[in-house]
Amino acid sequence: MARWLKFLIAIALGIAAGMLYGWVVSPVEYVDTTPDSLREDYKADFVLMVAEAYQAEDDLGWAARRLGILGDLEPTQIVAQAVAFALKNGYSPADLVLMQKLAEDIQSWNPSWEAPIP
Amino acid sequence: MNRDQRGPWYLLTGLVLGVALGLVYAWVLAPVKYVDTVPDMLREDYKAQYRALVAAAYMATGDLPRAQARLDQLNDPEVARTVAIQAQQALAEGRPEAETRALGLLAVALGQGPAPIPTLPEAPLPATDVPAETPVETPSVEAPLATATSTLSVASATPAPTRRTPLPTNTPLPTRTASPTPGAPFVLQDQTLVCNPNLGQPLIQVEAYDAAGQPVPGVEVIVAWNGEQGAGEDRFFTGLKPELGLGYADLVLTPGITYTLSLADGGQPVPDLVAAECESDGGDRYWGSWLLVFAQP
Numbered sequence: 584m585a586r587w588l589k590f591l592i593a594i595a596l597g598i599a600a601g602m603l604y605g606w607v608v609s610p611v612e613y614v615d616t617t618p619d620s621l622r623e624d625y626k627a628d629f630v631l632m633v634a635e636a637y638q639a640e641d642d643l644g645w646a647a648r649r650l651g652i653l654g655d656l657e658p659t660q661i662v663a664q665a666v667a668f669a670l671k672n673g674y675s676p677a678d679l680v681l682m683q684k685l686a687e688d689i690q691s692w693n694p695s696w697e698a699p700i701p
Numbered sequence: 702m703n704r705d706q707r708g709p710w711y712l713l714t715g716l717v718l719g720v721a722l723g724l725v726y727a728w729v730l731a732p733v734k735y736v737d738t739v740p741d742m743l744r745e746d747y748k749a750q751y752r753a754l755v756a757a758a759y760m761a762t763g764d765l766p767r768a769q770a771r772l773d774q775l776n777d778p779e780v781a782r783t784v785a786i787q788a789q790q791a792l793a794e795g796r797p798e799a800e801t802r803a804l805g806l807l808a809v810a811l812g813q814g815p816a817p818i819p820t821l822p823e824a825p826l827p828a829t830d831v832p833a834e835t836p837v838e839t840p841s842v843e844a845p846l847a848t849a850t851s852t853l854s855v856a857s858a859t860p861a862p863t864r865r866t867p868l869p870t871n872t873p874l875p876t877r878t879a880s881p882t883p884g885a886p887f888v889l890q891d892q893t894l895v896c897n898p899n900l901g902q903p904l905i906q907v908e909a910y911d912a913a914g915q916p917v918p919g920v921e922v923i924v925a926w927n928g929e930q931g932a933g934e935d936r937f938f939t940g941l942k943p944e945l946g947l948g949y950a951d952l953v954l955t956p957g958i959t960y961t962l963s964l965a966d967g968g969q970p971v972p973d974l975v976a977a978e979c980e981s982d983g984g985d986r987y988w989g990s991w992l993l994v995f996a997q998p
Contacts, residue, residue, distance in 0.1 A: 590715045597719015598726070605727025615744035618751075622737040628771065629751075632758040639761035640799070649754060652747065 619654030623668055626653055630665035631674075634681040643692045646685065662686040740774040748775055752784055753791075756803035765810050772811075781811035785941045792937060802919060802938070809918040809940035809947055885912075886967035887920065887995035895990045896979030903954040903976040903988035905962060908946065909939045910996040916940075916948025920995075921965035928958035936965070956988060964995060 618629065630650065637646040650658040666682050674682075735742070740751055752772065759768040772780045788804035887909055895906065909920040918940025925934045939950040954960065956976040963970035971993055979989040 586711065590711055593712045593715030594719035594722070597716040597721070598723035599719070600716075601720040601723020601725075602727045603723075604720075605724050605732075610727075610732070614742060616735060616738045616742045616747075618743065618747055620736055620738045621743075622739065625740060625774070629754070632754045632771070635761045636754065636757035640757070649750075652750060 618652050621653075623664075624672070626661075627665040627668040627672075627674075629653060630662055630685070631669070631678055631682055634662075634678075634685040637685050637688075638681055643688055647689060647692050647694075650689070658689050658692065659686070662689055741776045743775075749787055751775065752787055753800055753804060756784070756807040757800070759807050759810070760799075760803040768807060769811065781808055784808040784811060788938070788941055802921075805938045805941055806919050812940075812944070812947075885997050887964050888968055888998055889971055889993060890996045891992070891994040892971065893992045893994075894977055894979070895992045896987075897990065898979075898981060898985075898987050900990055903956065904951045904990040905954055905960065905974060906951045906990055906992045907939060907949070907962070908992070908994045909948040909950075909964070910994070912997045914996075916946050917997075918947045920948070920950075922950055922952075922962065923965055924952055924960055924962050926955075926958045926960045928955070930958075951990075954988070954990070962993060968995070 618626075621629065630653075633646050633649045636649070637643070640646075647658045650661050653661050656664075662682065662685055666679070666686050669679055669682055740748070743751060752775070755768050755771045758771075759765065769780075772784070777783050784804055785808035788801055788808055791801045791804055905924065907920075907922050909917045911917050916939075918938070920939040921936060922939065923934065923936050926932065935952065937950050937952060940947050942949055942951070945951075954974070954976045958975070960974040961970050961972045962974060974991055976988045977991075978986050980986050
């Protein structure tokens, strides 16, 4: 076998060993994740918590800020996705009512209402 | 040196080069992506926000099992203590009172533990109780939130009729909502100098009881002081140290400073609290603590 071919095979074996080590033996560990990476059911429960708190606090701005940590999507989209998940997965009617109330109210929320953060 | 004398080192070079390329690809170019993470993996500040939100939802619903189920996702074996510490930190950082209060009351409720769960009947109800071939509408206390692979299942906030539950299920869990007893302002019932060398440092200890003599958590205590180094004010809540009693709170006294204590709910302030000395049997002197007992008439 030609030397250059053996050299290429050695490189390929090395790449395979490196990927095995990087992906399987010692993959990049995500221990400090952000809420936008949460699984869909946890995100939906997060939105449900916001809806439960909103029911008592009646503070749309505070609810929007809480939803904001779930990612870059608009709060309306975040709630809409959660409601869709809740409908698909059989949440209790009481929970659905809370989430749908939040979904309706959040549409009228305007970021410009919020006081600028110093 | 001719080609044959160079030996197999080129193979090792290729292997090392390959490993380096493989690691660059696996760690930098295409690292493992965690897109379906769980709350346990959140960064610590997001975990704190998560706990605060659980507390806010708990304040709204009073559903302790649901709050516990949510906090369980953080895999914290001492979650009650963690929530209590967060409540104290929130208070010290001047976070909104609603957040501090919610965290404090949740910590107290977690310290108390869940209310007793009624025993489920082992056998289904007799056939006569459920008409045959009629959809059964029963209250459900479980709302499965997740997909088939999920482990998250949280009790519903308010039990509601559902057709998804084929058999009679448990009745709604009674939950205790820890909150100050509404009623008359607290009145100072007793003020005692406690001489206990085991306390280690002088304290103002507060205990709050309702008219029935039950300890009351979540009572906001305001302490103002005036000393050579200036004046100040601190606020704290009863119940944040549930191991010492649900109506208990304390603050460390600095000798030489005069304190005035009052409860946020009203009532007469207690002025001129200063660290006082005690004497042990052996003649050693140490600082005592003030125990103030408040009760609703």
